[in-house]
Amino acid sequence: MMRLVVVGNGMAGSRLVSEVRDRDPHIKITVFGAESRQPYNRVLLSNVLAGSSRPEQVRLIDSTWYGAHRVEAAFGDAVAHIDRETRHVVTEGGRREPYDLLVLATGSDAIVPPIPGVERAIPFRTLDDCERIIEAAQQARNAVVVGGGLLGIEAARGLAGRGLPVTLLARVTN
Ligand SMILES: Cc1cc2nc3c(=O)[nH]c(=O)nc-3n(C[C@H](O)[C@H](O)[C@H](O)COP(=O)(O)OP(=O)(O)OC[C@H]3O[C@@H](n4cnc5c(N)ncnc54)[C@H](O)[C@@H]3O)c2cc1C
Incomplete structure (x- = not known):
C-alpha cells in the first residue's frame, strides 16, 4: 500500500x-x-x-x-x-x-528583525500568537505594531478595535 x-x-x-x-x-x-x-x-x-x-x-x-x-x-x-x-x-x-x-507543506515563518529588545515583541502568524497578543493587550495601555503591510494594518485595526491606542511603524520607500 x-x-x-x-x-x-x-x-x-x-x-x-x-x-x-x-x-x-x-x-x-x-x-x-x-x-x-x-x-x-x-x-x-x-x-x-x-x-x-x-x-x-x-x-x-x-x-x-x-x-x-x-x-x-x-x-x-x-x-x-x-x-x-x-x-x-x-x-x-x-x-x-x-x-x-x-x-x-511547511509554509513560512514570520520574519522577526534582529532589533535589540525584539524578544519582548510577539509575531503575528499563528493562532497561538493571536492568543498571546490578546492576552498582552488586556494588560497594555498602548500598542506598537511594526510593519505597515497587510498584516501590520490588520493587527493595528484589531488592537484599536479592542480600545488600545496603536502606533503603526512602517518603513517608507520611494
Ligand atoms: C494574519 C494573516 C492574514 C493573512 N491574510 C491573507 C490574505 O488575506 N490573503 C492571502 O492570500 N494570504 C494571507 N495570508 C497568508 C496565508 O495565510 C498564507 O499564504 C497561507 O497560510 C499559506 O498556507 P500554507 O499551508 O502553505 O502555509 P502555513 O499556513 O504557513 O502552514 C504551514 C504549517 O506547517 C507547519 N510546519 C512548518 N514546519 C514544520 C515541520 N518541520 N514539521 C511539521 N510541521 C511544520 C507550520 O507550523 C504550519 O502550521 C495571511 C497570513 C496571516 C498570518
Missing part, C-alpha cells in the same frame, strides 16, 4: 490531505504538524485578533475527521529530519515514519 507523509498542517497541507483521501480511499496518509492545533484558516486570524471571530470559527477540519477518514494526524510534533536513504521522516519527539511519497 502506498504511504503518503505530509509535513505541515496549515491550509495547504490540510487541503491536500482531504483531497487525496477523497480521490483514493486506500492510500495510507500520515500528516505531521508543528502546531498542536487542528488546521485553521490563517487568513481569518485578523478577525480573531479583532474579536469578531472565535478560534473555533476559523477551524478548517474537525479533529473527528481524521479518524473517520483513516488519516493519522500527529500535531505538536515537528518533523526534524528526513532520511532520504531509508525514506523515513523523524520528528522532534523521536518518531520515525516511513514514506513512499513525501510532501512538504
Whole structure:
C-alpha cells in the first residue's frame, strides 16, 4: 500500500490531505504538524485578533475527521529530519515514519528583525500568537505594531478595535 507523509498542517497541507483521501480511499496518509492545533484558516486570524471571530470559527477540519477518514494526524510534533536513504521522516519527539511519497507543506515563518529588545515583541502568524497578543493587550495601555503591510494594518485595526491606542511603524520607500 502506498504511504503518503505530509509535513505541515496549515491550509495547504490540510487541503491536500482531504483531497487525496477523497480521490483514493486506500492510500495510507500520515500528516505531521508543528502546531498542536487542528488546521485553521490563517487568513481569518485578523478577525480573531479583532474579536469578531472565535478560534473555533476559523477551524478548517474537525479533529473527528481524521479518524473517520483513516488519516493519522500527529500535531505538536515537528518533523526534524528526513532520511532520504531509508525514506523515513523523524520528528522532534523521536518518531520515525516511513514514506513512499513525501510532501512538504511547511509554509513560512514570520520574519522577526534582529532589533535589540525584539524578544519582548510577539509575531503575528499563528493562532497561538493571536492568543498571546490578546492576552498582552488586556494588560497594555498602548500598542506598537511594526510593519505597515497587510498584516501590520490588520493587527493595528484589531488592537484599536479592542480600545488600545496603536502606533503603526512602517518603513517608507520611494
Ligand atoms: C494574519 C494573516 C492574514 C493573512 N491574510 C491573507 C490574505 O488575506 N490573503 C492571502 O492570500 N494570504 C494571507 N495570508 C497568508 C496565508 O495565510 C498564507 O499564504 C497561507 O497560510 C499559506 O498556507 P500554507 O499551508 O502553505 O502555509 P502555513 O499556513 O504557513 O502552514 C504551514 C504549517 O506547517 C507547519 N510546519 C512548518 N514546519 C514544520 C515541520 N518541520 N514539521 C511539521 N510541521 C511544520 C507550520 O507550523 C504550519 O502550521 C495571511 C497570513 C496571516 C498570518
